[in-house]
Amino acid sequence: MTFDVHDSEAVELHRRNHRLDPHVIRKFRNSLLRKFEADDSALSHLPETMNVQLHSLSVKHRMDSALDGATRLLLQTSTSHVIECVILRIASGRSTICVSSQVGCAAACDFCATGKLGIAKNLAVREILDQVVLGGQILTNEGRRLDNIVFMGMGEPFHNSRAVTDAIRKLTDRDLFARSPASILVSTVGIPEKMTEFAETLPGVNLALSLHSADSEKRRTLIPLESKHPLKDLHEAIRQVNQLQGRPLMIEYLMLDGVNDSHDAANQLIRWVQGLNIRFNLIPFNAIEDAPHLMCSPREAIDRFAQQLREAGYQTTVRYSLGADIAAACGQLARTLQPVQDQQNSIASAD
Numbered sequence: 001m002t003f004d005v006h007d008s009e010a011v012e013l014h015r016r017n018h019r020l021d022p023h024v025i026r027k028f029r030n031s032l033l034r035k036f037e038a039d040d041s042a043l044s045h046l047p048e049t050m051n052v053q054l055h056s057l058s059v060k061h062r063m064d065s066a067l068d069g070a071t072r073l074l075l076q077t078s079t080s081h082v083i084e085c086v087i088l089r090i091a092s093g094r095s096t097i098c099v100s101s102q103v104g105c106a107a108a109c110d111f112c113a114t115g116k117l118g119i120a121k122n123l124a125v126r127e128i129l130d131q132v133v134l135g136g137q138i139l140t141n142e143g144r145r146l147d148n149i150v151f152m153g154m155g156e157p158f159h160n161s162r163a164v165t166d167a168i169r170k171l172t173d174r175d176l177f178a179r180s181p182a183s184i185l186v187s188t189v190g191i192p193e194k195m196t197e198f199a200e201t202l203p204g205v206n207l208a209l210s211l212h213s214a215d216s217e218k219r220r221t222l223i224p225l226e227s228k229h230p231l232k233d234l235h236e237a238i239r240q241v242n243q244l245q246g247r248p249l250m251i252e253y254l255m256l257d258g259v260n261d262s263h264d265a266a267n268q269l270i271r272w273v274q275g276l277n278i279r280f281n282l283i284p285f286n287a288i289e290d291a292p293h294l295m296c297s298p299r300e301a302i303d304r305f306a307q308q309l310r311e312a313g314y315q316t317t318v319r320y321s322l323g324a325d326i327a328a329a330c331g332q333l334a335r336t337l338q339p340v341q342d343q344q345n346s347i348a349s350a351d
Ligand code: SAH
Pocket: 107, 111, 112, 113, 151, 152, 153, 154, 155, 156, 157, 187, 188, 189, 190, 209, 210, 252, 254, 283, 284, 285, 286, 287, 288
């Protein structure tokens, strides 16, 4: 009988049945979950009769950027859904994996290709973890190390908060992936009670909030969930998260030409964050086919906006997008690969 490598109880049961010493399992886990060695190397630690399933996803397609160190993986679940996972090799030698938490997304943000999928299916803990293993194995094979894991792929992590929390527990478990909480970042569209709950449960893990506008009406046109979870509730949530974490929370701010990038918009943003412990990450918008009305702010506008925030005393970085040549397919490509019945009946399973 096969069992999943991330099912700790099953692993322990099979260890006993095979009368294996615990250190055999430790070596096997170290090999797969910490060193991200190839499947064969990991399995060589176990008796051949032990039918452990190492992966719950299969690599359907791999795209390597011709411009820089980005790799986009299209991964297929056992139900034939396709998700994306991106490996970012940063020039400094560091590497980050960007993982998905759902197939599609129910948040339906105007600027996001995944939101246009119109479906949301939660990924299981093992499917979240396997993205890390598969990405990690690619990096190990190149002699690189995995430094950071960000939940910025497809989906809204807090619409699948139980699986995301359980996955992060395993990622930070010393007997499993043994990663530091500070090397993990969860980005959310902004679900106040889930943000505080998460910071209570895993205070060491970093949180990022996709704000994109400090004007409630404008934010609502970009992010429909603003109606349900308005800015004032998010402000209070950040205050509470600050108290629990004691360090700056990241505010992500998409730079959209003529929409939210003016001098006044920056001033409004500065007023809104007053009293909060935050840092800004400005994101140049990647144009998507389904939102032809949106364009990225010009470079000078982004620099000016950043300067204004810095002058107000806030640490501000501009995200340099990697993989511009393969990012054009972001979300949109995955859509063409979803099972047909899901494309026909769009569901929104947000809680
Ligand atoms: N649902 C989560 C995480 C996934 S999106 C969230 O909303 O934060 C990760 C980040 O990418 C978010 O800040 C999101 O707003 C941003 N994003 C979405 N579409 C984008 C696009 N076309 N160009 C640039 N950033 C985008």
